[in-house]
Amino acid sequence: MNGTLRRLGGRDVVDGGAAVAVALLVGYAIVDPPGPSPSWPAWSAWPVAAVLSLPVALRRHRPWAMLVWACAAAVAATVAGAVAAGAIWLTFVPAVLVLYQVATTVSAVRSATAAAACASAATAAILVFYDRVLPGLAPAATPSEMPPYWPVEIGVTCVLLAVAWAVGAVVRWKRDTTARLVHHLAEAAVADERRRIARELHDVIGHSMSLIAVKATVANHVADARPQEVRAALAVIEQTSRSTLAEIHRVLGLLRSDGDLREAPLPVPGMADLPGLAVHARSAGVEVELTVREEGVPPAGVALSVYRIVQQALTNVVTHTGPTRCAVTVDVDGRAAAIEVVDDGPRHGRPPRADHAGHGGHAGPGGHGGHGLIGMRERARMYGGTFSAGPRPEGGFRVAARLPYDPDGTPA
Structure with missing residues (x-):
């Protein structure tokens, strides 16, 4: 019944x-x-x-x-x-x-x-x-x-x-x-998610491949004279490539899925992962001084943007400047997240690499070139913040961004 x-x-x-x-x-x-x-x-x-x-x-x-x-x-x-x-x-x-x-x-x-x-x-x-x-x-x-x-x-x-x-x-x-x-809203949400995943792929691959390229170059130059350094470089390449492939497989798995992308969200890095970026950059020969001041816990979206901006800035230093000294400062005060990445420029007066204005690199005084700088500027603009990038008068390069937000996580 x-x-x-x-x-x-x-x-x-x-x-x-x-x-x-x-x-x-x-x-x-x-x-x-x-x-x-x-x-x-x-x-x-x-x-x-x-x-x-x-x-x-x-x-x-x-x-x-x-x-x-x-x-x-x-x-x-x-x-x-x-x-x-x-x-x-x-x-x-x-x-x-x-x-x-x-x-x-x-x-x-x-x-x-x-x-x-x-x-x-x-x-x-x-x-x-x-x-x-x-x-x-x-x-x-x-x-x-x-x-x-x-x-x-x-x-x-x-x-x-x-x-x-x-x-x-x-x-x-x-x-x-x-x-x-x-x-239409569902299609727009899926498209936005796919664009976000594309940005994540760009940041992940750009950072990891830059580190692998640097280590491979080092290993190639010292292969005969210093085999121990070659083995250390190969260990870094192996570890970086494994972790990068795992993350790429997760992302591509989402892109191949026919269901709602939001059902299986991509693991989101944040403030706690910044020391890992510093470790990777140091393994590529960059002396990184990382300073993180947190007076409040930023929302997940802000933390992700901070992580990606720092990641791309360090990738640019590794790729286009080479061994140098770099200071990374992240200051979160509960109302905004301020990021500053400053490097001292090439050591021994060596000029930047020939692909200096290339893919994601330091694009000159205006800082308008390359997908990396564009991506960082886009992340800052998403929160109504500011972004600047350019060479310093005393030498080196400076990247600075400020991401304001309300305590509930929405852009200020």
């Missing part, structure tokens, strides 16, 4: 109740009509009302079939004289309710065609009733305040059908618009 009720569902129960209410209304109107009583037996009012109202209970399952049933039954009952003279429009109320359901499920053109067909059939049936059936009925025992009048019957019926179609069409339009909006 409980399984049957669950299968019926709440909407079926509501439709069944509506069908019973309409049947009672139509049956009572036939038994006590405002005009002459029909020539049919009084008991027939209730079976007729049940047949007319049954489509209301089944309209969600077979809307088109139920509309044909409701309209055909109302036309047949009207032409046969089994309806309430003066209230024939009640006979078409089930068709009105089913038409609303049709209008919410099919295109406006198709539902409008159905509404016009119902209105035409109802008009013809009412005219036949008043022309052939009504004159043969016995006059009402008492005069009615609403005597039978065919223009009123036709007008009320057509208005009800038009209103049902209009409301149903509007409901369908709103549903379609909402569905398109939800789909």
Whole structure:
């Protein structure tokens, strides 16, 4: 019994109740009509009302079939004289309710065609009733305040059908618009997530490959003279490549998934991972002095941006400056995160590498070149912050960013 009720569902129960209410209304109107009583037996009012109202209970399952049933039954009952003279429009109320359901499920053109067909059939049936059936009925025992009048019957019926179609069409339009909006928002969310993953890939690969390239260069130059240093460089390359491949596999696994990317979020590095960046840079020959001051815990998004900005800045130092001294300062005061990465420039007066303005590198005084600087500037702009990058007068290069935020984690 409980399984049957669950299968019926709440909407079926509501439709069944509506069908019973309409049947009672139509049956009572036939038994006590405002005009002459029909020539049919009084008991027939209730079976007729049940047949007319049954489509209301089944309209969600077979809307088109139920509309044909409701309209055909109302036309047949009207032409046969089994309806309430003066209230024939009640006979078409089930068709009105089913038409609303049709209008919410099919295109406006198709539902409008159905509404016009119902209105035409109802008009013809009412005219036949008043022309052939009504004159043969016995006059009402008492005069009615609403005597039978065919223009009123036709007008009320057509208005009800038009209103049902209009409301149903509007409901369908709103549903379609909402569905398109939800789909668009879902696609935008997935696209944003994929762009975020692309940025993560750029930062991870850029940092790791720079370190591997530096160590491989060192190993190649000292392979014969200092084999111990070669083994140390190869150990760093092995460790870095393994960790990088593991993270790339996780990211690519998300990109290949067909489901919601948010169901399997990418591990998010943060402030606690900054010492690891310093260790990697030191293994590449850069003397890193890391200073982190935290007066409050920054939100995860801010912490990730801080980590990526420091990572990219150190990658630029390793790739384009070479062995040098670098000071990294991160200051979080609960309202903003300030980052400063300053290097002393190439040692022994060695000029920067030839690819100095290349991919993600130090792009000259303006600091506008390279994907790395663009990515850092984008992360700062995302929080309404500031970013600057350029050479220092005394030598070296400076990267500075400030990311303001509200205590709840939203951009300030």
